[in-house]
Amino acid sequence: MGSEGSSGPVVVPRNFRLLEELERGEKGIGDGTVSYGMDDADDIFMRSWTGTIIGPPNTVHEGRIYQLKLFCDTDYPDKPPTVRFQTRINMTCVNQETGLVEPSLFPMLGKWEREHTMEDILTSLKREMSTPQNRRLYQPHEGNEDQRVEQKGVSLRCVIM
Amino acid sequence: MGGGDADAGGEPAAAQATLHIRCTNGSKFAVRADLGATVGTFKAIVADSCDVPAPQQRLIYKGRILKDEQTLASYGVETDHTIHMVRGAAPPPASTAPAANQEPTTAAPASSPAAGLGGLLQNLGATGAAANSGGLGLFGSGLPELDHMQQQLAENPNLMREIMNMPLMQNLMNSPELIRSIIMNNPQMRELIDRNPDLAHVLNDPSIMRQTFEAVRNPELMREMMRNTDRAMSNIESSPEGFNMLRRMYETVQEPFLNATTMGSEGDRNSNPFAALLGNQGSNQARDSAANGTTTASDTTSGAPAPNTNPLPNPWGPNAGSAQGAARSPPATNTRSTTAGGPGGLGSADFGSTLGASGGGSDATFLTQVLQNPTMMQMMQNIMSNPQSMNQLLNMNPNVRNMMESNTQMREMIQNPEFIRQLTSPETLQQLISFQQSLMSQLGQQQTGQERTQSASGAGNVNLNTLMNMFSGLGAGGGLGVPNAPNVPPEELYATQLAQLQEMGFFDTQENIRALAATAGNVHAAVERLLGNMGQ
Numbered sequence: 001m002g003s004e005g006s007s008g009p010v011v012v013p014r015n016f017r018l019l020e021e022l023e024r025g026e027k028g029i030g031d032g033t034v035s036y037g038m039d040d041a042d043d044i045f046m047r048s049w050t051g052t053i054i055g056p057p058n059t060v061h062e063g064r065i066y067q068l069k070l071f072c073d074t075d076y077p078d079k080p081p082t083v084r085f086q087t088r089i090n091m092t093c094v095n096q097e098t099g100l101v102e103p104s105l106f107p108m109l110g111k112w113e114r115e116h117t118m119e120d121i122l123t124s125l126k127r128e129m130s131t132p133q134n135r136r137l138y139q140p141h142e143g144n145e146d147q148r149v150e151q152k153g154v155s156l157r158c159v160i161m
Numbered sequence: 162m163g164g165g166d167a168d169a170g171g172e173p174a175a176a177q178a179t180l181h182i183r184c185t186n187g188s189k190f191a192v193r194a195d196l197g198a199t200v201g202t203f204k205a206i207v208a209d210s211c212d213v214p215a216p217q218q219r220l221i222y223k224g225r226i227l228k229d230e231q232t233l234a235s236y237g238v239e240t241d242h243t244i245h246m247v248r249g250a251a252p253p254p255a256s257t258a259p260a261a262n263q264e265p266t267t268a269a270p271a272s273s274p275a276a277g278l279g280g281l282l283q284n285l286g287a288t289g290a291a292a293n294s295g296g297l298g299l300f301g302s303g304l305p306e307l308d309h310m311q312q313q314l315a316e317n318p319n320l321m322r323e324i325m326n327m328p329l330m331q332n333l334m335n336s337p338e339l340i341r342s343i344i345m346n347n348p349q350m351r352e353l354i355d356r357n358p359d360l361a362h363v364l365n366d367p368s369i370m371r372q373t374f375e376a377v378r379n380p381e382l383m384r385e386m387m388r389n390t391d392r393a394m395s396n397i398e399s400s401p402e403g404f405n406m407l408r409r410m411y412e413t414v415q416e417p418f419l420n421a422t423t424m425g426s427e428g429d430r431n432s433n434p435f436a437a438l439l440g441n442q443g444s445n446q447a448r449d450s451a452a453n454g455t456t457t458a459s460d461t462t463s464g465a466p467a468p469n470t471n472p473l474p475n476p477w478g479p480n481a482g483s484a485q486g487a488a489r490s491p492p493a494t495n496t497r498s499t500t501a502g503g504p505g506g507l508g509s510a511d512f513g514s515t516l517g518a519s520g521g522g523s524d525a526t527f528l529t530q531v532l533q534n535p536t537m538m539q540m541m542q543n544i545m546s547n548p549q550s551m552n553q554l555l556n557m558n559p560n561v562r563n564m565m566e567s568n569t570q571m572r573e574m575i576q577n578p579e580f581i582r583q584l585t586s587p588e589t590l591q592q593l594i595s596f597q598q599s600l601m602s603q604l605g606q607q608q609t610g611q612e613r614t615q616s617a618s619g620a621g622n623v624n625l626n627t628l629m630n631m632f633s634g635l636g637a638g639g640g641l642g643v644p645n646a647p648n649v650p651p652e653e654l655y656a657t658q659l660a661q662l663q664e665m666g667f668f669d670t671q672e673n674i675r676a677l678a679a680t681a682g683n684v685h686a687a688v689e690r691l692l693g694n695m696g697q
């Protein structure tokens with residue numbers, strides 16, 4: 001009866017949307033070279049997520065597994081999540097110091113739309129790895145997950161010592 | 162939400178579940194497994210269903226890489242869920258590696274500290290090259306990468322003690338004056354100490370210096386000191402004024418300290434003697450700061466760190482390390498080639514970059530200064546007076562070893578202390594440097610027009626290997642010229658270059674030969690060519 005009045009698109013609430021994404025992540029629907037899931041099953045706000053990107057073939061990233069942290073704040077999906085690489089990577093849109101994906105340099109985050117998902121972000125980053133400016137960039141050697149050692153901290157210790 | 166955690170301890174976890182495995186090539190298959198089983202066991206089950214052996218499997222579920230010792234249930238895996246599989250390299254056998262590493266050090270007698278040090282240098286050079294660091298290993302950039310050093314010292318904890326017990330280091334420890342003079346020779350450090358008198362007290366206090374050296378010698382003590390420092394820092398940081406104090410300390414002491422030891426002052430890179438050691442890194446930092454606009458120390462702390470929008474240079478390129486687009490162009494001597502096999506396998510010790518290929522720049526004088534440094538002279542004297550360490554140095558590089566085996570007179574000459582003294586005299590070194598420069602310019606003139614356009618200075622990528630190849634003909638009665646062998650098949654002619662390309666990951670031999678033939682055996686140009694073909 002009242003259906004004629006609502007002409008705009010249906011806005012899916014945040015939690016429903018995230019539950020849908022969680023299920024897609026668990027079932028492995030979509031692109032087989034990216035994977036994502038929730039960090040803490042007890043977090044009712046479903047904010048912290050982990051993603052992995054398997055490096056695309058015929059690039060320097062081939063055979064590498066890149067781990068990322070995605071943080072979906074309470075305003076997701078109206079606002080994009082914060083995306084940070086845990087594994088060291090040399091990419092034009094990634095801050096070398098912090099591993100943060102810069103929205104100003106990564107169009108999907110810069111021009112965010114509500115319909116975009118975390119899977120879209122990961123596949124878009126994977127596509128970005130294959131672009132001419134990134135496919136041959138010299139990469140730090142593997143085995144340094146969670147080793148973003150702050151050079152400042154190290155040398156400050158030396159000065160104090 | 163995942164639902165798996167609730168089941169982890171109960172009966173359902175023990176039930177068989179159907180799990181879908183998805184490979185990177187798009188293929189998908191299902192396996193049945195017990196959710197209470199470990200990932201290691203599960204990998205064995207998966208290995209039965211596909212051609213990837215368990216040690217090479219890397220399983221990913223919900224963005225997490227599954228660890229062998231954990232159970233599937235602990236990751237929240239449930240029936241009908243999908244696990245991604247990537248084929249990785251087989252992990253190296255953990256038990257054999259340390260034994261292999263320790264063997265040479267145990268074989269070296271305790272009376273010969275230089276032997277252990279030589280081993281360290283050789284290993285560091287090797288890791289620098291092997292770890293894909295693109296010329297940023299120990300001798301590529303002048304200073305070791307932190308993780309390589311830590312790895313080496315972790316594998317051989319006695320090494321640091323051995324180094325610290327060397328007579329040379331003992332002399333250093335007993336002469337704080339010498340350490341102070343070394344530090345004060347750096348203008349930036351001098352300025353820093355002028356601004357912070359507290360640091361001068363530290364330098365003037367021999368007990369503090371001795372304590373620092375003692376900590377370096379004893380890893381346990383070092384760890385304890387670091388732990389105490391961390392605790393102290395966290396305590397200081399917790400109070401607001403303490404945090405401000407740390408920030409001030411960072412701005413006034415530590416940031417300038419970093420600058421003093423890693424890059425030149427704004428105007429002139431040559432004003433900092435340590436900058437020459439860092440080679441490309443200094444210029445790259447300068448480039449980044451020019452591009453990103455973060456120049457002062459306070460900027461870097463107050464604002465968020467600006468992203469590095471500049472892609473790193475192609476490590477195989479002819480001008481690998483030169484900072485294109487820098488505010489001030491670095492000297493031509495900064496270009497480094499990444500060919501492995503400098504002295505003693507020390508990665509990219511390029512002759513041109515070491516001695517100043519174009520016009521004998523500041524690097525040549527820097528080298529002379531280093532060699533005339535009393536500490537350095539004493540160290541060289543120690544090594545050269547010890548025939549065992551001398552032999553080890555000579556045997557490090559296969560080219561030198563072959564040369565020595567084919568020239569017994571040369572071995573005798575090198576073991577003659579009088580000859581060594583003459584060879585290391587400043588006059589001889591100066592003559593050698595000038596000879597090397599003229600040789601470089603001649604070799605540069607022989608290059609084809611195409612190669613000349615590739616290398617800005619015209620000196621080309623002539624590294625130690627080229628010179629070694631030239632001199633290796635001496636034993637066989639050949640002249641100094643590069644042997645001209647037109648009838649030799651390309652597989653033999655370019656054997657060393659082909660081996661290098663294989664190591665770099667170019668496995669198509671015919672394609673490699675074509676590229677080498679087109680570039681007259683220039684590995685760097687061949688790599689550029691091969692990469693160009695790959696990109697098309």
